[in-house]
Amino acid sequence: MGFEKWLKEFNLEKMNRRNFLKTTGKSAAATAIGLSIPAINQTEEIEAVPVFTGNPFTLGVASGDPLPDSVVLWTRLAPNPLAEDGKGGMKNRYVSVQWELSYDESFNNIVLSGKEIAAPELGHSVHAEVYGLKPGKEYYYRFKAGNEISPVGRTKTAPQRDADIKSLTFGIASCQAWTGGRFAAYHNMVEEDLDFVFHLGDYIYEKGDTETLTDYRLLHAQYKTSQDLQAAHANFPFIVTFDDHEVDNDWSDDISDPNYPEGERERFLAVRAAAFQAYYEHMPLRRRSKPNGPDMLLYRKFTFGSLIEFSILDTRQYRDNQVGSGFPGGPLDPEASNTNRTLVGSEQAEWLLKNLRDSRSRWNVIAQQTMMAQYDYDPGEGISVNHDQWDGYSADRDRLFSFIKKYEPSNPVVLSGDWHSSWVNDLKEDFNDSSSKTLATEFVGTSISSGCGWKNQIEAALSVNQHVKFFDGDYRGYVKCHVTHKSWESDYRVVSSPSNPDAVAVTLASFTVKNGKAGAVRIGGVDITRIAADTMMAGQPSPVKVTLSNGTAKQVEVSVNIPVPTGWKSENVTKVLEPSDEAVFDVLVTPPAEMPAAERLRVEVDAGETAVYGPPRDIQVVSALSGENVQLALDGGSSTTPIFPTYKRLVPEDTWEVSNGYGWVGTAPFARDRGNADALQRDLIASREELTIFRVNVPAGIHKVYFLTGDSVYGSANTIIRSDNKLLAEAGYALDPGQFKWLSFELDGGSTGKEIDLEISSELGDGAWRLVAFVMKGLK
Ligand SMILES: [Fe+2]
Incomplete structure (x- = not known):
C-alpha cells in the first residue's frame, strides 16, 4: 500500500466532522466574548515615549521557537502585574517597544534592533519575530520602553537545516503547580548548558472557576512573578505546548468535562478563547500561533540540522470526548479503542506522519503531553487504564505504531509530561506481549512542582507492565537530554524539595538509546x-x-x-x-x-x-538533649509506639495534673504515628483547633524550653507558641515533608515556681501544628 493511500485510510471520515466543528466553534465563541482586534492605523494612538508607574518588565523576558535564521522575543509590559483588572497596571493605549539583539551581554555592538507595538487588546505583550540571524548562534536581547530597559535574555538559533551538528542538549519541563512549591527545579536548570527547553504543558493550573480573560491573565502573571521561572526563560529559548490545565482539567476539544450539560459548549468555547489568548500573551510564541477566538495553531515542527527533528503536538484541541472513568486508572472502556475516535485529529495526524516520512534526521521526536505507553493499573486479571492519556484513544496509537513499523522512520522517540512522575518506557508493537518488537522509546519527565498522589497505585502495578523500564513518583525536577549521531542520553534531574531554592539537583537515573536500536538502557554507575x-x-x-x-x-x-x-x-x-x-x-x-x-x-x-x-x-539530621540532666523530656506521640531513650511519653490523653507537672487543658490534640522513622521522629501530636493549651509547671528560676516540630512524612504548618498572648517562638514558615525544626524560648518560674500555659496555634501549610518532642532545662 502506498503512502498516500495509507494516509487516506488514516483519515477516516473524521475530516468533515472536524472542519464543521471548527468553523462553527470559532464564530460562536468569538461572538460570545465579543473578541475583536482593531487595526492600528493612527500613529497618534501610539505612545512612543511612555511613562510608567513602575518597572514595566516585572514579568521578565523570554525567547522561543528557534529556527536557523529566527527567534521570537517576548515580554509583557506590566508595571503592576497583579492589578485586579488583568491589565498589568497599563492604560488602554498602544505603546512602542524597542528590542535590541547583540552577540554579547554588554550590548556594545547591537546586531539588530526593531520596534513592536504593545497593544492593550493583547495585554501589552510583545512577540517580536526577529529574522536575518545566523544559524546555531547565541544572542543576547533586551527591550526598551520609554526610559525603561528590560533584563537581558539569552537565546540561540537552530543550526542550518542540513548542518552536520555533533550534538544537541535540551531540557524538558512540565506541570508547575504554584501550590506545589516554586521553583527549585528551574533554579537548578539555569545552571545547565542547554540549547533550549521544552515545556510540555500545565504551565499554569486553572482553579476550576477560572473563566475570564482577566482570570487567566492574573494566573499567568502570578506564575511569571517567580524569579526562577523568569531566569529559566531568560537563559534558554523555550518551545512550549499546552496540556489541560492551561484551560480546564481534562478538557477535550469543545468539551470542558466528559459529562457536560446542555448549553455548556458555548460557555466553554468562550472560556477556551480566553485561556488561549492569555496563554499566547504570556508565551514566546510566533504570530502563527496567535489564537483566533477559540482556535489556536500550536502543533509545529523544528529541525536541528541532520541530527534531530521535533514534532510538537497539540493533543487537546482536536481530541474526542473522554470515555471511561476512574483515577488514576479505571476499567478499560470498550470505546477507548474505537477506530472512529481520535486524540490528535486527522489533520494533525497527517502532518505528523508526513514529518516522519519526509524527515532526513537521525532522531525523530514527538514532543507532546500525556503518556503514550499503555499502562495497566490493575495488578490482577482486569485491565484498568487512564482514559485521558493515549490509552483512552488507542486507535490513534495503533495507527501511529503501524506507520512506524511500516515506514521505519529513523530512531523514533516520544517525550511526554502530564503525569508528575519519571518514566522510561518501551513503546511496543504489542504491549501485552513482552517479546514483541520495541518500536520507539518514551521518556516521561517528572513535574517541576506538581505532586504525584497516585504513585502507590502505579507502583502496585509495575510488575504487570514489563515495558516500563523505570518509574519514580517521589521527586520533582526536569529531564536533560544530550543527543549525538551515535546515541541519546536522558538524565532525570531531581530536587529534594520543589520549594527550596537551595535544593541541589542530582541525577536520579540516566538512560541511553543507541542509534538504530529502540528502547532505553540504564547507564550503570x-x-x-x-x-x-x-x-x-x-x-x-x-x-x-x-x-x-x-x-x-x-x-x-x-x-x-x-x-x-x-x-x-x-x-x-x-x-x-x-x-x-x-x-x-x-x-x-x-x-x-x-x-x-x-x-x-x-x-x-x-x-x-x-x-x-x-x-x-x-x-535531615535531628539531635536531642539527653533526658537525664534536664527538668522534663517528653516524646510526643501515641500510647503504643516506642519512646526515645531517657524520655517520657506525652500523649493527647495527658490532661493537666498537678502531680505530673504538665498536660493539656481544654480541647485535646490528636496523635499520629507515621511508623517510618526512629522512636522520636516517627510519631507526633498535632491539632487544627484554633488554640490548644499545654500547661507546664516551671520550677523557680529561668528555664530553657526546646520544642521539636515537624513531620517525617507530611509537610507541617507553621507552629506558633504564645503565652499570655505574647509570642514565644514560631517556625516562621510551613515545613517541608521530612523537615524538623527545634523552636526554643525561655520560661521564668519566678522565685517559687509557677504554672505557665503555652498557647499553641498554627498557620500556613495544612493548618496543623506539630509537637514531636518537648524538653525543659534549668539555666544555671
Ligand atoms: Fe499536571
Whole structure:
C-alpha cells in the first residue's frame, strides 16, 4: 500500500466532522466574548515615549521557537502585574517597544534592533519575530520602553537545516503547580548548558472557576512573578505546548468535562478563547500561533540540522470526548479503542506522519503531553487504564505504531509530561506481549512542582507492565537530554524539595538509546539506594547510613563525606565496591553537645570517574538533649509506639495534673504515628483547633524550653507558641515533608515556681501544628 493511500485510510471520515466543528466553534465563541482586534492605523494612538508607574518588565523576558535564521522575543509590559483588572497596571493605549539583539551581554555592538507595538487588546505583550540571524548562534536581547530597559535574555538559533551538528542538549519541563512549591527545579536548570527547553504543558493550573480573560491573565502573571521561572526563560529559548490545565482539567476539544450539560459548549468555547489568548500573551510564541477566538495553531515542527527533528503536538484541541472513568486508572472502556475516535485529529495526524516520512534526521521526536505507553493499573486479571492519556484513544496509537513499523522512520522517540512522575518506557508493537518488537522509546519527565498522589497505585502495578523500564513518583525536577549521531542520553534531574531554592539537583537515573536500536538502557554507575539517620544524642557520635551499590562491571573506590556546620564533627568513609556489590557506609556525625539541633546535611559521594546516581543527597539530621540532666523530656506521640531513650511519653490523653507537672487543658490534640522513622521522629501530636493549651509547671528560676516540630512524612504548618498572648517562638514558615525544626524560648518560674500555659496555634501549610518532642532545662 502506498503512502498516500495509507494516509487516506488514516483519515477516516473524521475530516468533515472536524472542519464543521471548527468553523462553527470559532464564530460562536468569538461572538460570545465579543473578541475583536482593531487595526492600528493612527500613529497618534501610539505612545512612543511612555511613562510608567513602575518597572514595566516585572514579568521578565523570554525567547522561543528557534529556527536557523529566527527567534521570537517576548515580554509583557506590566508595571503592576497583579492589578485586579488583568491589565498589568497599563492604560488602554498602544505603546512602542524597542528590542535590541547583540552577540554579547554588554550590548556594545547591537546586531539588530526593531520596534513592536504593545497593544492593550493583547495585554501589552510583545512577540517580536526577529529574522536575518545566523544559524546555531547565541544572542543576547533586551527591550526598551520609554526610559525603561528590560533584563537581558539569552537565546540561540537552530543550526542550518542540513548542518552536520555533533550534538544537541535540551531540557524538558512540565506541570508547575504554584501550590506545589516554586521553583527549585528551574533554579537548578539555569545552571545547565542547554540549547533550549521544552515545556510540555500545565504551565499554569486553572482553579476550576477560572473563566475570564482577566482570570487567566492574573494566573499567568502570578506564575511569571517567580524569579526562577523568569531566569529559566531568560537563559534558554523555550518551545512550549499546552496540556489541560492551561484551560480546564481534562478538557477535550469543545468539551470542558466528559459529562457536560446542555448549553455548556458555548460557555466553554468562550472560556477556551480566553485561556488561549492569555496563554499566547504570556508565551514566546510566533504570530502563527496567535489564537483566533477559540482556535489556536500550536502543533509545529523544528529541525536541528541532520541530527534531530521535533514534532510538537497539540493533543487537546482536536481530541474526542473522554470515555471511561476512574483515577488514576479505571476499567478499560470498550470505546477507548474505537477506530472512529481520535486524540490528535486527522489533520494533525497527517502532518505528523508526513514529518516522519519526509524527515532526513537521525532522531525523530514527538514532543507532546500525556503518556503514550499503555499502562495497566490493575495488578490482577482486569485491565484498568487512564482514559485521558493515549490509552483512552488507542486507535490513534495503533495507527501511529503501524506507520512506524511500516515506514521505519529513523530512531523514533516520544517525550511526554502530564503525569508528575519519571518514566522510561518501551513503546511496543504489542504491549501485552513482552517479546514483541520495541518500536520507539518514551521518556516521561517528572513535574517541576506538581505532586504525584497516585504513585502507590502505579507502583502496585509495575510488575504487570514489563515495558516500563523505570518509574519514580517521589521527586520533582526536569529531564536533560544530550543527543549525538551515535546515541541519546536522558538524565532525570531531581530536587529534594520543589520549594527550596537551595535544593541541589542530582541525577536520579540516566538512560541511553543507541542509534538504530529502540528502547532505553540504564547507564550503570554507583547508585545511592538509601540515606538514613536516626535521632542522635547531642554530643554523641552517631551514624548517617548511606547505602551504595556498584552498577558497573568494574571495581570502584567510593568515598562518602558529609560536610557539617560549625560545632559539628564528621568523618569520611572510603570503601572499594566490587561489581554489583551493595554496602552501607556508616558516616559518623557528632552534633553539638550543648543544645539540640535539626540540620539538613548534604551527603557527598565521590566515585572518581564513575557517575553517581540516586535520589537527592540531603538528609535531615535531628539531635536531642539527653533526658537525664534536664527538668522534663517528653516524646510526643501515641500510647503504643516506642519512646526515645531517657524520655517520657506525652500523649493527647495527658490532661493537666498537678502531680505530673504538665498536660493539656481544654480541647485535646490528636496523635499520629507515621511508623517510618526512629522512636522520636516517627510519631507526633498535632491539632487544627484554633488554640490548644499545654500547661507546664516551671520550677523557680529561668528555664530553657526546646520544642521539636515537624513531620517525617507530611509537610507541617507553621507552629506558633504564645503565652499570655505574647509570642514565644514560631517556625516562621510551613515545613517541608521530612523537615524538623527545634523552636526554643525561655520560661521564668519566678522565685517559687509557677504554672505557665503555652498557647499553641498554627498557620500556613495544612493548618496543623506539630509537637514531636518537648524538653525543659534549668539555666544555671
Ligand atoms: Fe499536571
